[in-house]
Amino acid sequence: MVNEVSEGHPMLAGANADAEPRVFESLRKRPRPRAERYEIGRSLRKExxxxxxxxxxxxxxxxxxxxxxxxxxxxxxxxxxxxxxxxxxxxxxxxxxxxxxxxxxxxxxxxxxxxxxxxxxxxxxxxxxxxxxxxxxxxxxxxxxxxxxxxxxxxxxxxxxxxxxxxxxxxxxxxxxxxxxxxxxxxxxxxxxxxxxxxxxxxxxxxxxxxxxxxxxxxxxxxxxxxxxxxxxxx
Structure with missing residues (x-):
């Protein structure tokens, strides 16, 4: 479950780095929207x-x-x-x-x-x-x-x-x-x-x-x- 939720998220263990590469290395690159990241967090609570x-x-x-x-x-x-x-x-x-x-x-x-x-x-x-x-x-x-x-x-x-x-x-x-x-x-x-x-x-x-x-x-x-x-x- 965690790996499914975390796919593409570089701060989560087991994340697929190719889906969202080095997104936090530069202020010029936009991460996932906050609402989407909050939903990831809520999904992790179930696990x-x-x-x-x-x-x-x-x-x-x-x-x-x-x-x-x-x-x-x-x-x-x-x-x-x-x-x-x-x-x-x-x-x-x-x-x-x-x-x-x-x-x-x-x-x-x-x-x-x-x-x-x-x-x-x-x-x-x-x-x-x-x-x-x-x-x-x-x-x-x-x-x-x-x-x-x-x-x-x-x-x-x-x-x-x-x-x-x-x-x-x-x-x-x-x-x-x-x-x-x-x-x-x-x-x-x-x-x-x-x-x-x-x-x-x-x-x-x-x-x-x-x-x-x-x-x-x-x-x-x-x-x-x-x-x-x-x-x-x-x-």
Missing amino acids: VPRRTLGDWKVDSDSRDPIALIERSHEGRVPGLVPVRVARMAASPYGFLRGSAVVMADDVAGLPSTGITPVVCGDAHLGNVGFYASPERDLVLDLNDFDEAHPGAWEWDLRRLVASTWVAGRETGASEDKCRDAVLTCARAYRDELRHLAQEPLFARSFERIDMRSIEKHGTESSLSKEPGAGGQAGA
Whole structure:
């Protein structure tokens, strides 16, 4: 079903590249109309309902996280490997942050829509932070793209919300608050994608979240006390 729906769509796994070649390589080439792309998305829901994205079962017979972590150490500076392991052993959040390979192995076999953009590959909460833009404005953005690779968009979202829950536990938040934070994160992700889907392709490159927008839309009063609030450069 997915392959039938995705025929000719270059962002879908198994797509027929000859049907719509290199359509996103140039702003001079028109992609499929939005209405048609929305219909493709709705068709994918029939094959991969949203409720199935919450299912996860550990295959304890074949799962070997230690072996995966040891493999991920290959090519690293030997003297820094013990430092990395010590940081991972310090807390559940530290382990989650340093074990992207384990989570990738966990989610690789889970249901996904087959839409395969270039994903961050390590979109945990610790890789989101404040940075100074070239204009010296303080912006909120994602960093650390050394694991970036074509993959399911669901992988990044799963890592982001999982790290949000684990980080909440580490800071002493209740399970209810962790759940609320995860649901808020997922809703915000959905709403932003809906917004970007309506924007022209070129305009999406200029979307950004700065301190002014956070101060305006944030619900926490403590945000106004952050350095750089009100649009001042903070780095």
